[in-house]
Amino acid sequence: MKLILSFLLFFSVCQAQEHRIAALNGQADILAQTQLQSNGIVDIVAAGDRIWLATGTGLSVTTDGGENFQTFTQADGLGRGEITALTVRQFDEISLIIVATAFDTVVAEGNLPVGGGIAYSLDFGESWVHSEQPGLTPIQNVTFDISIHDDKSVWITSWGGGTRRGTGWEYGLPLIFEKNPADEFIHDPLCNLNHRAFSSESANGVLWIGTAGAINKSLDDGETWMNITHQNQENPISGNFVVAIDVQNVGDDEYIWAATRLVTDTTEASCSRLLFPGSAGQFNGLSVSNDGGFSWHTALDDKRIHNFAFDGATVYAAADEGLFKSIDFGQTWAEFPPIVDATKDVQFLSERIFSIAISADRTLWVGSPDGLAVSKNEGISWDIIRGSVKTGQGGEPRTYAYPSPFSHTRHNQLGGSGYLRFQYNTKDNTQVTLRIYDFAMDLVKEVVSGKSRAAGEFYEVWNGYNEHGELAANGVYFYSVELDGDGVYWGKFIVME
Known part of the structure; x- marks a missing residue:
């Protein structure tokens, strides 16, 4: 063999x-x-x-x-x-x-x-x-x-x-x-x-x-x-x-x-x-x-x-x-x-x-x-x-990240970078802020801030780099999706090269 x-x-x-x-x-x-x-x-x-x-x-x-x-x-x-x-x-x-x-x-x-x-x-x-x-x-x-x-x-x-x-x-x-x-x-x-x-x-x-x-x-x-x-x-x-x-x-x-x-x-x-x-x-x-x-x-x-x-x-x-x-x-x-x-x-x-x-x-x-x-x-x-699990329906959470584990060098390759998706839904017109934190809850990256979204199913993407332009290390990460007038929803994912 x-x-x-x-x-x-x-x-x-x-x-x-x-x-x-x-x-x-x-x-x-x-x-x-x-x-x-x-x-x-x-x-x-x-x-x-x-x-x-x-x-x-x-x-x-x-x-x-x-x-x-x-x-x-x-x-x-x-x-x-x-x-x-x-x-x-x-x-x-x-x-x-x-x-x-x-x-x-x-x-x-x-x-x-x-x-x-x-x-x-x-x-x-x-x-x-x-x-x-x-x-x-x-x-x-x-x-x-x-x-x-x-x-x-x-x-x-x-x-x-x-x-x-x-x-x-x-x-x-x-x-x-x-x-x-x-x-x-x-x-x-x-x-x-x-x-x-x-x-x-x-x-x-x-x-x-x-x-x-x-x-x-x-x-x-x-x-x-x-x-x-x-x-x-x-x-x-x-x-x-x-x-x-x-x-x-x-x-x-x-x-x-x-x-x-x-x-x-x-x-x-x-x-x-x-x-x-x-x-x-x-x-x-x-x-x-x-x-x-x-x-x-x-x-x-x-x-x-x-x-x-x-x-x-x-x-x-x-x-x-x-x-x-x-x-x-x-x-x-x-x-x-x-x-x-x-x-x-x-x-x-x-x-x-x-x-x-x-x-x-x-x-x-x-x-x-x-x-x-x-x-x-x-x-x-x-x-x-695309096919995707609808957030907030059938017992699904309001947000999830995929793929997880995520590899910057393997997944969603575009322009030399890999991308992770954050899926979420909104019930009304709102502004979206998405932040990523490491295991110690230190801020890694603010992906979007005050982005306008209508009611519906959406996603944001992250290329794996932190606020200092460095690739995020392997490990467990948390993220928050803040929807103005609705609430803050949390999820987690793994980075693994």
Whole structure:
């Protein structure tokens, strides 16, 4: 187990773990079941009048533009844990929805991710058919992407399980998967980077599989494969670690988009050699091809891309560094300004954008560690949607702070700082003063003073610095929310780096 831990930590800490942090930020125990149940949105699929969201606490769907959500979890027949992969495809009158889940477990080597299996629904989530995680063990075997091919086969990409082909859903049976490595070698995710699979796409009769070692293309339903690497082409992809693949069709032209990252070669003691090696000259970015993958143009150098979406000839890229848009097939890019909801006077407290989708009415749906943002005018204005426990209702206190414990370097990262929220409600027009105290009740920071608020639910934010511009030390802190004409309400939180 320890032999494969190093690479898994590289991926799961940099990507999957940040999704788990996002779920924590989302406060899983949302009271109103029609709200979002998690603010960590790792994938979005727009399918007809339904918008499907892969979140930290389950699969959510809205049919009314985000006014209400229904969320499916293990209790409804899905696997245990967060949603790590999501796909939807229409076959005649059947809408096939497939998800993968994952959770953490504690073993001798530490805290490790576990694949929670694959589940599908043919009735928009009313019932589910679940299969256990394919592979020798579910530990360190998380599925990161799913695609449905023209022949109705289901292709999943997982770290420990590699690339696998599934069948059986058309008969209402649990999916049965068989290994289908995208090369001629025996399945070996320890020593073969091309067997550590992360992304999958089926389009125009072609299968595309992205791994830690290559982009793989099949024209014959997975019987044979062409391996595309940074080393084997004159105009190559930026890096061999391929975390997302998508296809854009514009007229008769097809563009293959890949989120490609630098691979740092490591060999374990049991490996005589590492197959599909090479890190020289690689860099993080995106790679796009309009000749079937034989040559590539690279862009957004040093950006860590997560996802793509298309609106005709326009492409959007979701990245750790923000949201980007190109109207010339990736030759030039514009970066969106920080996402702000001017009506609610709130903004995303994160630069990271995990996912993006465009619905039939050209609405943009953007997922982040800090909620969902919706724009009906190409990003000119935004509606930010978050789930949160309502203060002062159902026995809840008038204020609470989240996330707690709070880490300045991990939570709500924006502009180089992390942010803690203080949620509260007001009954009438008032002025708000919020102060933070250490365990000895010495003043640490006056966050707001005499801020005007109408009646409603609000929050204030703190960046972790005290009145002297120093980061607050680890420990227990108290805070007061003073509402003019109402009273003073107290709460506490923990700072833990």
